[in-house]
Amino acid sequence: MTSLRPRRLRLLGLGVALALLATACGGGKGDGGTASGDDVGDPVRGGSVSYGLEAETGDGWCLQEAQLAISGIMVARSIYDTLTAPNAEGEYVPYLARSVDPNDDFTEWTITLRDGVTFHDGSDLTAEVVKNNLDAYRGQYEGRSPLLFVFVLDNIDTVEVTGDLEVTVTTKVPWVAFPAFLFSSGRLGISGQAQLDDAERCDSNLIGTGPFELQSWEKGRELIAEKNPDYWQEAPDGQPYPYLDELRFTPIVEAEQRVNALESGEIDLMHTSQAQAFLTLDDLAEEGIVDNRDSEDYAEVAFLQINTSKPPFDDVRIRRAMAMSIDRQDYREVITRGLFTMASGPYGPGSVGYLEDAGYPTQDLDGARALVAEYEAEKGPLPPITLQDTPDAGARETAVYYQQAFAEIGIDIELATVQQDKQIDNAISGEYDLTGFRNYPGGDPDELTVWFKSTSPANFSRIDDPEIDRLLDEGRSEPDPDARAAIYEEINRRFGSEAYSLWANWTTWRVSAQPTVHGYTLDTLPKLPDGSDPFPGLATGHPTQGLWVTSS
Template identity: 70%
Template sequence: MTQTRRRPAPLVALAVALALLVAACGGGKGSDGDPQAAEAGDPVRGGSVTWALEAETGDGWCLPEAQLAISGIQVATTIYDTLTAPDGEGEFVPYLAEAVEPNEDSTEWTITLRDGVTFHDGSPLTAEVVKNNLDAYRGQYPARSALLYIFVLDNIDTVEVTGDLEVTVTTKVPWVAFPAFLHSSGRLGMLGQAQLDDPDSCDRELVGTGPFQLESWEKNRQFVAVRNPDYWQEAPDGESYPYLDEIRFTPVVEGEQRVNGLESGDLDLAYIGAAENFLTLDDLADDGIVKNRDSDENAEVTFLQINASKPPFDDIRIRRAMALGVDRQDLNEVINRGLFQLATGPFARGSVGYLEDSGFPSEPDVEEARRLIAEYEAEEGALPSITYQATPGKTTGEVAVYLQQAAADIGVTIDIATVQQDKLIDNAISGDYDIMGFRNYPGGDPDQLYVWFKSDSPVNFGRIQDPEIDRLLDEGRSEPDPEARREIYEEMNRRFGEQIWSIWTTDVTWRVSSAPEVFGYTVDTLPDLPDGSAPFEGLATGFPAMGLWTTEG
């Protein structure tokens, strides 16, 4: 196995991921490099690939109003471009923008756009359209009803057109990580004006500047994207990207079905997340049936998301008891075959703020857990009913049963409810849950976690009310010194370990598997960024589809 090249994630790296625990994901024998690429020769133009995703995005892609997990983000980055993008060092560089430059104290940012870029409907990319997009995301554009980003971009004070291709953004407080927010894990794509103003079909009549454009979408069956003949980025052969004529995205919830589809040749490419699937794919790779690429670069963490706003999890004794009652190492062995690394907090390895020992309980202690529960019940009465919510799938079902049994061992009764991925997001937003399996917080600039943890933020899904975390979040947002910021976020990590606001399980590794004739998704075959810098190596929020090609053409 060729491992992913590892680099420390710098302070301005960012990826927002609102994504759910479909399975703890991890390593295996999958090759990160692509030894067949050199033998295949130069990229071939034309052809189609069928690409299996782990879930459907039922609400569609009206991005200011969309709720996107990894599958939805992958489709979005195929249709839309973002103003910035992460490079191979995790720095955020101009992408659809030509430049993004701050004033001295990072309270004013000037965005200069590329000239000559057009949307799929032929309309030009202008400063006015970009201003309207940014206003739509932050809830200041009448035609759109923003959701997540009205809070994420709350630090923006004004957005002004200052030239035909220039937009100036002022912020309420210094915002050193602003370029990262212009990417937001691929979710802050620029929509054409016609889509922005569409009152009825913004979710399904998609108009971007990306390498592919929507041809058709049959919900829960297939999303067909075809080549954008006027794409602005030039490939090494002198013609514009992309290489493929067509991508057919299809939702396949069960990982085993994705593996079977790859083995049978019905699928050409798939995202994979379960350890048992990794093992099967390793064997298929040994037989030359598939190729695999793994990455834990800028990883997410999987965790049990606790609703701390209502009993019994508003009491730290019950949160701690639950943490002490779960043997995380055994859970990793049973569910993940021991392939993945245990998480210690909201920051995965390589991320700013990561600590090997954050103070979160590293070993189970059933007797102490029982004592805490008995103490709680003596004061508050019997524990109320607790429901654990999980998405569909074999592995998520196994995790739910394991946790149910672990809870029973310390005297806690848990009921299991299976809900679809988009419904789980809805429940997290509304607070209609007790505890749920979740996957979130891709590595990068920790300021991205501001809205997830700030008291009273509508997207603080754990309903955390912690003045100490609030203080650290505010300090970290505007602190220009990298070492000082690191210390701030390490302190925040320790606070999470002390208060048990979440129960951490594992860091995440994603695997992309393909038919042998598919290329363009490994680190050494991904397209360079427009400024010539190396491509980003992470897979937690998808990867560029414009460089995909197949020898079958």
């Protein structure tokens, strides 16, 4: 089986495992263990599992046009397959593809597909369908109108069918990290032709090649997916994945309500990144009621996103003043209950570009007040400012914390609550001043270009910095690993000096489950098709084909 290893592209960084919460939180065994022990026996087939998600994906799963946060990605990864996927070593290896190979200067990539793969409607996976998908993602397919992916994939020049199972992609400039973009945090799944061409129901007519296929979706209540009996991946018992007959996804916005549902048996499995929920789940794990798996590997970052195109945030003095108002150690103790690591920039530990100290401002209340006073003396009183966040209790607590900290330096803000999908829509349209956000999961740093480039609509902070643009362009085409690292470290420092975002903590994700549920920890996750070990991060969800349930 061909993989990307001939080029040995370490596209996810150094693969550092941090295991912070293995000691900070009781109950689980950190990343990969279960509280009930390692001997869970062989997987068994059949049964149903209900998964509690942190939000509904109101806009659905017309993948080229969808706005997927982690809850939407969990569903997408169950219904669809991506062409590549990350493994434990931080490499993007072929997944739905059999191989992904570059030419010598990384301007042409040949994608060879697996033979015999079918979509849920019985149609074949062909090079033509994959070409149509890639064209749809990049805005070159009639009937599909993508928003963000037009810019994510704007370096693609042409996509051509060069064989029944072969697609050749040429790029405008050398694209070293192209295989990472074929995964795109689990968002770039391959849809069946019938869904791609469905003008009315593309968002709800889900047709993929994944381990589960859509049975029903009652928006805001439950999405039910049933086993794909013809799935292409074979389990160790010689039969196709998945093990489960049915997988149910239930959106429960409040973290504590998800925990209560798990404790009562209303749901079997859940995810959370909320500190207070961690503490409750630790207690439940000590009582043997749940098992926990935690991961800070390849973490995304929690931060306060700033609309830098709007006064007063178009002035670095106000951005730096806000950063200087925060006692980061106090924030860690109060908001993360002392559990999570404070972030230093957009590139997480283990990723290329990470710096322990990127020059981000430290607390200095007098200095912050002086910057605000200097701004107002020059430009007049600050305009009204609103901070948007979601209904989750932890999000509201964080918003109030910021409100009080900013008031200490003379910046008064109002708070507004919006649902998660509306929050994303507002970020895209620029209809916000400040908003609590969680983004930038660890991967190749080039994947974050779309969030920072001045010409991209996914640049939600509206950063317009020629120096960052220049460095992003250089990093995309630089094949030397050391030179690439230096480029992205310089971007990290630029974020520190300009305070384009107010960094909070690296996000630790936890998956908690009834002791009868298995197949989500590192020791029970399936290996990838090339035989490599599974990816340790949870920031973009986890595979579901290996889930199984026992009676006791």
